Amino acid sequence: MPHSARTSLSHTSWGNVIRAEHQVVSPDQPYAAARVLTEIPAGRPAIAYGCGRSYGDVALNPGGLLIETRRLDCFISFDAEKGLLTCESGVTLAEILRATSVPAKDGSGWLLPVVPGTRFVTVGGAIANDVHGKNAHVFGSFGCHVESLDLARSDGRILTCSAQNNAELFAATVGGLGLTGLILRATLRLRRVEGLALETEEIRFARLADFFALDAESAVGWEYTAAWIDCLARGNQLGRGIYLRARHAPGVSAPPPSLGPRRSVPIAPPLSLVNGLSVRAFNAAYWRKLGTAERVRRVVPYEGAFFPLDALGGWNRLYGPKGFFQFQCVVPPEGAEAATAELLAAIAEAGQGSMLVVLKRFGHVVSPGLLSFPMPGITLALDFPNAGADTVRLMTRLEAIAVAAGGRLYPAKDALMTAESFARGYPRLDRFRGHMDPALSSAFSRRVGLSDASDGSGEGR
């Protein structure tokens, strides 16, 4: 263990299902971070930890070492002509928006081409999970906009990787779940938008087939698309929801969002406030959110549209001490409608319910990572309070449906998938293995058979 390691009980994943003791180091300079990597003892592998916004165990290493990256938080340069930004890997997307998305007089500005549903994630985490946003069908994933990155390996080398240089290692590192080395810094290509504000449209739809119709209609002209689904609706109402589409409003500016949440959940309640009752009430209310209108059109800042959950810090605590699971899968376009219907029916039948069910189509923009999650098809994401065996049974069922349909699960959101499902979903796994750094492994990599399960100091301790 590096001598500065300290013991922590507070490094958990966002779903809070796994609580464990970790040793933690927090290097505050890139060279110090690179050195930590060379000091990892054999058989006691470590893993990088960014903001801990992954729901499952990709950033966890119970009993072992975490390399916290948040203090690698310096910008290096921003070329405001070309939109090229270079920063250290612990810089958050919130910080990038604040520093670079300053509206010009005509409302235009630079913007991160891809953002996930929260801006409180690090650049390193966004690359390692190759995250996607509501515009994935047009702009692909985060990794599509990484010009290059510097990767520290445990043998002491620091390699600059890009689509041209060390291209295979680059492909392994984008979406590489922190297993190929420690990303020290990255250069990102920002995009210029004519207006930072968004023109949004919310449209209520009555059944699953309507989602597909609306989605087809929105393919041209709407850059951001996703739908909220009322997961408790069954029968001929199965898959009803609200379709959200948005595009930049030329000439209308929007200020960068705050660096932290405006309000926070102060303490964890002793039991989950997300339960059958509140889920039912929420879904019923959300379904009626548009009032009598079928369609609501507005011009808004992007903050609320991109990051609705960021308004309330620590909202994951509302799920109580047992935490919650996320599930996200993508199934290929052929048979997507049938598979989605099957998934939604299984959820409605189990009656466990979820507040935040999101359905979205991925397009044909190819993600650069060997293990990147996005692929053409339909992706479904949702969360369930952890009610023990019943929840696990439902998740296992959903996993089986997705994999049988030729789909895959998203490691950033997963805490349960089997090694077999992982291997079936990610056919380029064998090419990936060759690029793994022997000093790195996570609870996830051991669970899905990417790393030796006997590594680490024993999770069963």
Add this chain to the structure above:
Amino acid sequence: MSTQGRRVAIFGATSEIAVAFGRLCAEAHDRLVLVGRDPEALERLAADLKVRGADAVAILPADFNHIDGLSEMAQESWAPFAGLDLALVAYGTLPDQKAATGNPAVAAAALHINFVSPALLCDLLAARFEAAKAGTLAVITSVAGDRGRQSNYVYGAAKGGLQLYLEGLRHRLWAAGVRVVDIRPGFVATRMTAHLPQGGPLWATPERVAADMDKAIRRGSAVLYTPWFWRIILLIVRALPRPLFHRSKL
């Protein structure tokens, strides 16, 4: 105030509270002089602050232990932007009381870097602000300076001494319209305190402390406790009758 933002010098610029404060200045498009020991760390921070919006950034590597160099340091901090609107003195170290007890060399080094050096630097900066008849001198002291306690009275005495020194300077500079802001943070989760169990309601982030400082400096407040509840805690700690205080482990 000019629309170009303030001219700000930060002494001890790479300490975490100072970094957080520097980033607030950068967002306000201030012009910054970063003074610190490690030139590479200063370069790294300078690049960061430029991307975050600073109008211009100059760096000044310096050794705060070196008293004879303080005068030149004050002068050089004045040079890049032909004067300063704000100087923040933010350096210091947290000595181990046990190591300092009965060891004059350790204790003297702690008193030197936490009191002698910053007090003398403040005097030099004060003279420049006084001549300019404008500006703000802000200094990070500590709540530890409010009452001597067995667990860290070397640090406490240095910081308490600095507080008195600042009170005197404030008195003197009042007529010239120069503000002196004494910033007293409580527990802040930084490298300096990494050996302590950080966490719990009394611990604040450097960002939180920096945001409070920013407000107090803009207002020109005399003394800031940050976060605010330390004002109440210290009111109580100072008021504790001696017999009771002596039995505590504080």
